[in-house]
Amino acid sequence: MESDLISKKDLLQHTGISYGQLYRWKRKKLIPEEWFVRKSTFTGQETFFPRDKILARIERILGMKGDDLSLDDIADVVSPDFGGVSLALAQIAEEGLASASAVSVFESVHPDAGPLVFGELLSLYVLDRLLAAGDLSLEEGRTVLATIEDAYASFEGRDCDLVCIRRMGVAVCLLVSTAAQVGVEAGARMVARISVQESVEALGARLQ
Numbered sequence: 001m002e003s004d005l006i007s008k009k010d011l012l013q014h015t016g017i018s019y020g021q022l023y024r025w026k027r028k029k030l031i032p033e034e035w036f037v038r039k040s041t042f043t044g045q046e047t048f049f050p051r052d053k054i055l056a057r058i059e060r061i062l063g064m065k066g067d068d069l070s071l072d073d074i075a076d077v078v079s080p081d082f083g084g085v086s087l088a089l090a091q092i093a094e095e096g097l098a099s100a101s102a103v104s105v106f107e108s109v110h111p112d113a114g115p116l117v118f119g120e121l122l123s124l125y126v127l128d129r130l131l132a133a134g135d136l137s138l139e140e141g142r143t144v145l146a147t148i149e150d151a152y153a154s155f156e157g158r159d160c161d162l163v164c165i166r167r168m169g170v171a172v173c174l175l176v177s178t179a180a181q182v183g184v185e186a187g188a189r190m191v192a193r194i195s196v197q198e199s200v201e202a203l204g205a206r207l208q
Contacts, residue, residue, distance in 0.1 A: 004050060004051055005039075005048040005049065005050065005051055006049050006051040006054065007047070007048050008022070008046065008047040008048070008049070009046075011054060011058075014055070015055070015058050015059075015062075017062075024071070025061060025071070028071045028072070028074075028075050029075055030057070030061055030071065030074055030075055031057060031058075032159035032178065032197070033158070034158055034177050034178060034179055035050055035053065035054055035159065035178060035179060037049065037050075049179075050178055050179050053178060053195065061074055085117060085118045085121065085207060086115040086116065087115060088114075088116070089103055089106070089107065089113060089116065092121070092124070097121070097124075097125065097128075097203070097206060097207075098124050098127075098128040099128050101128075101131055101138060102127045102128035102131055102141070103124070105131075105141040105145070106120075106123075106127070106145065109142055109146070119148075119149070120149070121207075122148065122152070122196070122199060122203060123145050123149050125199055125202070125203045126148060126162060126194060127141050129194060130164070130194065133192070135164065135192040136171065136191065136192060140164070140166075140173075143164075143172070143173045144162065144173055146173075147162065147173040147174060147175060148175070151174070151175045152175060152196065155175065155177075159177070159178040160175045160177055160178060160196050160197070161175070161176055161177075161178050161180075161194060161195050161196060162175055162192070162193070162194050162196055163175070163182050163192070163193045164190070164191050164192040164193075165182075165184055165189065165190050165191065166188065166189055166191045167184075167185075167187055167189070168187070178195065178197070
């Protein structure tokens with residue numbers, strides 16, 4: 001929907017940042033490139049952004065700049081690199097990174113799982129958020145895990161959302177780019193849409 005987007009002009013006026021700041025943050029990967037959505041208008045081509053996500057991200061960047069962090073430091077926070085992370089399921093439970101219910105679902109899918117690397121931790125963390133919100137059943141949680149584990153790598157670090165749709169009691173999950181609009185057929189209902197990037201940042205903050 002158009003109401004979910006904000007134009008570049010309105011964004012700059014609303015936040016008080018400059019054109020140069022916006023594109024410098026883009027180059028530093030503080031703002032995902034896929035958030036820059038080109039659309040045709042009566043005045044020609046204009047750039048729009050997903051409203052809630054870009055406003056929250058700019059507020060966060062400005063807050064961290066107020067703490068005298070450099071752009072590189074901020075980039076490390078919003079796009080953390082945890083390639084060397086490895087945690088056993090018992091340690092995950094002890095540190096409260098996921099609930100017992102989420103861990104149980106993960107173990108049912110991966111009964112012989114060894115220490116989890118960051119991608120597996122991410123899928124478990126997203127699952128835990130959805131279960132805590134009451135959006136999905138434990139059985140549907142298996143679909144969440146499979147979707148992230150099978151499809152997340154194809155986004156190659158680009159921002160994406162996990163979308164869960166239920167029709168006639170059956171849930172289907174998919175990953176879409178953050179700016180993508182999702183339409184569903186009559187009789188189907190979107191039961192959850194969660195930003196994977198926000199989960200990456202939140203999990204990263206817990207691991208640091």
